[in-house]
Amino acid sequence: MLFTLLTTSETGVDFENRLTEGPNTNILMYEYFYNGGGVAAGDLNGDGKTDLYFTANMAENKLYLNDGALSFRDVTTLSGAGGRPGPWKTGVTMADVNADGKLDLYLCYSGALPAAKRANQLFINQGNDPDGVPLFKDEAAAYGLASTAFSNQLYFFDYDQDGDLDGLLLNHNPKSLPILNPVKTKQLLGQPDPERGLRLYRNDGGKFRDVTEKAGINGSALSYGLGLAISDLDNDGDPDFYVSNDYEVPDYLYYNNGDGTFTDRLGQQMGHTSHFSMGSDIGDVNNDGHPDILTLDMLPADNRRSKLLMADDNRSKLDLNLANGFHHQTMRNMLQINRGDGSFAEIGRLAGVSMTDWSWSALLADFNNDGWQDLHVTNGYLKDYTNMDFIKYMEDFVAERGRLQRADLRGLLEKMPASDVNNYSFGNRGDGTFTDQTKAWGLARPSNSNGAVYADLDDDGDLDLVVSNLDQSAFIYRNNGKGNHYLKVRLEGAGGNLAGIGARVEIRAGGVTQTREQFPNRGYLSSVEPELHFGLGDAAQVQSLLVRWPDGAVQRLKNIEANQDIVLRRSEAMDRPEKKSIEPVFVEVKSPLDFKHKASAKRDFDGELLLPRAYTHTGPWLDENGRISNRELWRQVLAGGSPSVAVTGNEYVPASYPRLGKLSVSIDGKPLSELPESLEKIGKIKAAARADLNGDGAEELILAGEWTPVLIYEYVGGKLIDRTEKYLPDSPSGWYNALHLADLNGDGRPDILVGNQGLNNTFTASKARPVELHAADLDQNGSIDPILSYYDPADGKRYPDATRDELLGQLAGLRKRYPNYERYASQTLDEVFPSWPDETLHLRADRLETTLYLSQPDGTYGLAPLPAEVQYAPVHTITELDYNGDGNTDLLLCGNDSQEKQRWGKSDANAGILLRGNGAGGFEYVPQAESGFRLRGDVRSVVKMDDLLLFGIRGEKARAYQQQRTEF
Structure with a gap:
C-alpha cells in the first residue's frame, strides 16, 4: 500500500483533539463545536527537518520537534507556544512574519467566549535554546494582530507586492444565518463587522493595519468563512483569493486589481458553487498551467447516507436567495476548472470527486509522484447533526414543549446519531478524472477528521500525511512510494518575504508541464511546509524550470537531475519579462x-x-x-430534399410524463398512418435529421431523444x-x-x-447499469407517477432517486411503510416497488x-x-x-x-x-x-x-x- 499508519509509540505524536460536552459546550449551543482544529508543518528550529504543531479546540495544543526517522518529541511547554488553556482554539499558521529567517506561529481563537479569551496570538520565534528547542514569545499586540474576532485562520501573503507579508484573517459569524430579504441583506452587507467579517491587514513596516474596506473587501457579519485559498488565478502576477462560506451566504472570488484593491467576480466567473462550502484548495489538476479551485461540501457518497442527511429542495428559498443577490449553490464538492480566461467550468461530478460526505480539508498534491496532483479529503462530524430523523424529532420536541430548555440538551444529544466515516484519497488519472484510492492506498479507517497537511517528514522524496482527529489520536501516515522520481524546490526570497510566498514555479519533465504556487496555507485551519514538491513519474531529468517571483522577476534553469532538493534565490533572478497575450478567434x-x-x-x-x-x-x-x-x-x-419530412408532437403533457403527446411523421405534408413499432413506446424525440447514409441516392431519417x-x-x-x-x-x-x-x-x-447529457452529471450509465424510468398511475389518481432509478456505485444496487419527501409527496399511500427516513434510506427499487402494473412504461438510458x-x-x-x-x-x-x-x-x-x-x-x-x-x-x-x-x-x-x-x-x-x- 502507498501509505502506512504509524502508531503513537512509533512516532511519539500522542495528540488528540478531545472534546468535553456539557450543558454549555455542545453542538446545540455552538454550531461549530465539531469543526475541529488544524495542523501546521515546518522547520521551526532550523535543523532541516519538518516539525508539527496541532491545535486542540478545548484541550492542549501540541508542538512536536522532528528528531528524524519519523520520531517526534513534545516540546510544547518548553517552547512557550502552547497558547492559552481551555477553549476555543481553531487554526494555526507557520510563517516568517518578521523576516528574520525563522518560522513564527499564528494561533486563532473563536467560540462563544468573552472577547479577551478570543484574542489571537502571534508567537515570534526567538531562536533555539541550547537543546535546539525553539522559543516563542507572543507579540500579537505589538504587530497589530491581536484580533478578538471569531477567527478561523490567518493567511499571510503579499497582496500589494511591496515586498513584505500582509495578512488576511478569515472570521466567521457564530450565529446561524438569519432569514433575510433584499433590504435586510443590503443593510448587513453595508455594515462592516470586524468581529465576524473577513479582515485584510496591510503590513506597514512591521505593524499590521486593517484596510479591509479600503481594499474593496466585504467585511460584514454575513460571513461564515470556513476555508480560504490564495492563487494568481488570472496569471497577471497579483495574488487573488477564494473564500468558502457556509450556509446560503455566497462564496467570494476576489480578483486583485493590482492597485491595492480587490473585486468579487464570483457571479461573473462561476455558474454555481458549493452550498455549505467548507475547506478548499487551489492547484493545477489538469496540468494546463492554470490553477483550478476545489471546494468541499457535505454530500455523502452512498445512497443511504444521502437520503438520511439531504434536506428537501426548496425552490422558494432559492428564489429568495437569488433576489438577495446570492448565487446558485448545490450541496456537493465543486471542482472549478480554470478556462484560462478568468472564468471556470465546474466538473466535480465528471471528475469523480463531488461526494465525500461532511468534508473539511482538501489537499491537492502528488502523493504517488506520477506527475499529476492527487486529492486527499478529511471528513466526518462527530454526530449526524443534519440527520433528517433527528431534525424531525427535535422539531416535534420543541413544538410539544413550547421552547427548548437547557435541561433538555442532554436528552437531545443522546438522540443524535453518531457518525464515523472514512477520509478519502483520489488518484489523478491525468485525463481530467480521479479514481477513489482510499482503500488501495491504505487510508480507509473510520474517523472524524478535520485539519490535515502533507510534508516529507522522513526526507525520502515523497509526501507523508498528517491528520488531526476529534476524540482520536492524530494520524501520521508514512508514504511508501517507490520507483517514481521527484524534485523538491525551496525558495529564498528577498526583503520581508524570505520564503517567496506568491512565487510560481513551472517545470517540464517527461512530456508533462506542471505548475505550483508558494502559498503554504492549505488543508483547513492548517499550513504546509514552505516547499514545492513535484512528482516526475519515470522522468529522470527536468528539462526546464521557470520561476516567477512575486515581484515579477523570473529565473530559468535547464536539465535538472531528478531526486534532489534545489534552492532558488530571488537574487539570481532576471527582470520582469513582457507578457504575451492571446488574441481570441x-x-x-x-x-x-x-x-x-x-x-x-x-x-x-x-x-x-x-x-x-x-x-x-x-x-x-x-x-x-x-x-x-x-x-x-x-x-x-427537414427541408432541402425530396420528399419533404416533418416530425411533430411527442411533447410533454402535465401529469402524464413520460407518456407524451402523439408523435406524428408527415411525408410531403401527409401524416403516416402507421409508425414503426420502435416509435410507439419511446421517450421524448428531441432531434431529427436526414441524409443519404448508404450512398443509394435515397435519404434516411435519423431521430434521437430522451430515453431513446x-x-x-x-x-x-x-x-x-x-x-x-x-x-x-x-x-x-x-x-x-x-x-x-x-x-x-x-x-x-x-x-x-x-449531443447528449454529458458525463458531468449526477448519474453514470452503461448497458449493465443504466439509468431507468418506470412510469404508471401507481396511486390510481389519474396522473402518471414517474420513478427514476439508478445504480449506486458504492454497492452496485438499484435505488429510486427520489428522496423520501418527494416520494411521499406524490405517493402518500407509502407513508405507513416509510414512517421515517431511516426506514426508506436503504430500500432498493425492488423493495419499494416489488411489482409494477401491466401498463407500466419502462425506459432506460445506457449512455450519457x-x-x-x-x-x-x-x-x-x-x-x-x-x-x-x-x-x-x-x-x-x-x-x-x-x-x-x-x-x-x-x-x-x-x-x-x-x-x-x-x-x-x-x-x-x-x-x-x-x-x-x-x-x-x-x-x-x-x-x-x-x-x-x-x-x-x-x-x-x-x-x-x-x-x-x-x-x-x-x-x-x-x-x-x-x-x-x-x-x-
Whole structure:
C-alpha cells in the first residue's frame, strides 16, 4: 500500500483533539463545536527537518520537534507556544512574519467566549535554546494582530507586492444565518463587522493595519468563512483569493486589481458553487498551467447516507436567495476548472470527486509522484447533526414543549446519531478524472477528521500525511512510494518575504508541464511546509524550470537531475519579462436582434415532485434568417430534399410524463398512418435529421431523444422501416438533445454526431447499469407517477432517486411503510416497488456521453473519441465551421441546462466548445482563452448569419459573436 499508519509509540505524536460536552459546550449551543482544529508543518528550529504543531479546540495544543526517522518529541511547554488553556482554539499558521529567517506561529481563537479569551496570538520565534528547542514569545499586540474576532485562520501573503507579508484573517459569524430579504441583506452587507467579517491587514513596516474596506473587501457579519485559498488565478502576477462560506451566504472570488484593491467576480466567473462550502484548495489538476479551485461540501457518497442527511429542495428559498443577490449553490464538492480566461467550468461530478460526505480539508498534491496532483479529503462530524430523523424529532420536541430548555440538551444529544466515516484519497488519472484510492492506498479507517497537511517528514522524496482527529489520536501516515522520481524546490526570497510566498514555479519533465504556487496555507485551519514538491513519474531529468517571483522577476534553469532538493534565490533572478497575450478567434459584438427570450415562470416540480427534469423551459429558436420563435411545441421540418419530412408532437403533457403527446411523421405534408413499432413506446424525440447514409441516392431519417437510442429509418413503399441495427448495431439509449450529420472523416459519407447529457452529471450509465424510468398511475389518481432509478456505485444496487419527501409527496399511500427516513434510506427499487402494473412504461438510458459515430467501410458506424471538454455539460446545438480556413470541418457545441432538480444542480460548464477538426474524424478542443467564447446560460439555437454567429439563450437576450482572427 502507498501509505502506512504509524502508531503513537512509533512516532511519539500522542495528540488528540478531545472534546468535553456539557450543558454549555455542545453542538446545540455552538454550531461549530465539531469543526475541529488544524495542523501546521515546518522547520521551526532550523535543523532541516519538518516539525508539527496541532491545535486542540478545548484541550492542549501540541508542538512536536522532528528528531528524524519519523520520531517526534513534545516540546510544547518548553517552547512557550502552547497558547492559552481551555477553549476555543481553531487554526494555526507557520510563517516568517518578521523576516528574520525563522518560522513564527499564528494561533486563532473563536467560540462563544468573552472577547479577551478570543484574542489571537502571534508567537515570534526567538531562536533555539541550547537543546535546539525553539522559543516563542507572543507579540500579537505589538504587530497589530491581536484580533478578538471569531477567527478561523490567518493567511499571510503579499497582496500589494511591496515586498513584505500582509495578512488576511478569515472570521466567521457564530450565529446561524438569519432569514433575510433584499433590504435586510443590503443593510448587513453595508455594515462592516470586524468581529465576524473577513479582515485584510496591510503590513506597514512591521505593524499590521486593517484596510479591509479600503481594499474593496466585504467585511460584514454575513460571513461564515470556513476555508480560504490564495492563487494568481488570472496569471497577471497579483495574488487573488477564494473564500468558502457556509450556509446560503455566497462564496467570494476576489480578483486583485493590482492597485491595492480587490473585486468579487464570483457571479461573473462561476455558474454555481458549493452550498455549505467548507475547506478548499487551489492547484493545477489538469496540468494546463492554470490553477483550478476545489471546494468541499457535505454530500455523502452512498445512497443511504444521502437520503438520511439531504434536506428537501426548496425552490422558494432559492428564489429568495437569488433576489438577495446570492448565487446558485448545490450541496456537493465543486471542482472549478480554470478556462484560462478568468472564468471556470465546474466538473466535480465528471471528475469523480463531488461526494465525500461532511468534508473539511482538501489537499491537492502528488502523493504517488506520477506527475499529476492527487486529492486527499478529511471528513466526518462527530454526530449526524443534519440527520433528517433527528431534525424531525427535535422539531416535534420543541413544538410539544413550547421552547427548548437547557435541561433538555442532554436528552437531545443522546438522540443524535453518531457518525464515523472514512477520509478519502483520489488518484489523478491525468485525463481530467480521479479514481477513489482510499482503500488501495491504505487510508480507509473510520474517523472524524478535520485539519490535515502533507510534508516529507522522513526526507525520502515523497509526501507523508498528517491528520488531526476529534476524540482520536492524530494520524501520521508514512508514504511508501517507490520507483517514481521527484524534485523538491525551496525558495529564498528577498526583503520581508524570505520564503517567496506568491512565487510560481513551472517545470517540464517527461512530456508533462506542471505548475505550483508558494502559498503554504492549505488543508483547513492548517499550513504546509514552505516547499514545492513535484512528482516526475519515470522522468529522470527536468528539462526546464521557470520561476516567477512575486515581484515579477523570473529565473530559468535547464536539465535538472531528478531526486534532489534545489534552492532558488530571488537574487539570481532576471527582470520582469513582457507578457504575451492571446488574441481570441471570436469576439462578442452587439447583437443585431433586439430580442430577449421570455422564459416560462412555471415551476414544473411544484406539482410533480417525481419529474426527472423541468419540461416547460424551452427555446428560444432562431432560424437561418434570424427569425425568432418562443414556441413550446417541438417541431422539426427537414427541408432541402425530396420528399419533404416533418416530425411533430411527442411533447410533454402535465401529469402524464413520460407518456407524451402523439408523435406524428408527415411525408410531403401527409401524416403516416402507421409508425414503426420502435416509435410507439419511446421517450421524448428531441432531434431529427436526414441524409443519404448508404450512398443509394435515397435519404434516411435519423431521430434521437430522451430515453431513446439513435434511430435510423428508411422510407420504402410509403412506410418508415427501422434500419437502426443495420447502421448502429446495439444503439444505446441516452438523453439525447441534438443531431448533426456531416462528412467528418473525409470518406464521402455523412457521419453522425449526437449531443447528449454529458458525463458531468449526477448519474453514470452503461448497458449493465443504466439509468431507468418506470412510469404508471401507481396511486390510481389519474396522473402518471414517474420513478427514476439508478445504480449506486458504492454497492452496485438499484435505488429510486427520489428522496423520501418527494416520494411521499406524490405517493402518500407509502407513508405507513416509510414512517421515517431511516426506514426508506436503504430500500432498493425492488423493495419499494416489488411489482409494477401491466401498463407500466419502462425506459432506460445506457449512455450519457455526447457521441461521434464515424462511418466504417462495411456501412456501419463506429464510436470515435471526442475531447473531454465536450462532456462537461449537455449539448443542445451543433454548428459547422471552418474557422481556420484549412478546409476541414470544425465544430461549435453549445448547451447547458439550468432547469434540473435543485439537488442535482445546474449543468452550466459549456461556454461554447470549439473543436478543431483534422479532416479524418479527429477533433481537438480549442481553449476558451483562444476561441473567445464566453457563453452563459442555456443555449438552445445557433445560427450563422453573414459573418456573425447568433445565439438564442433561454431567458436571455440574443448574443452575437464575430470572427476577428483569420491567420493561424
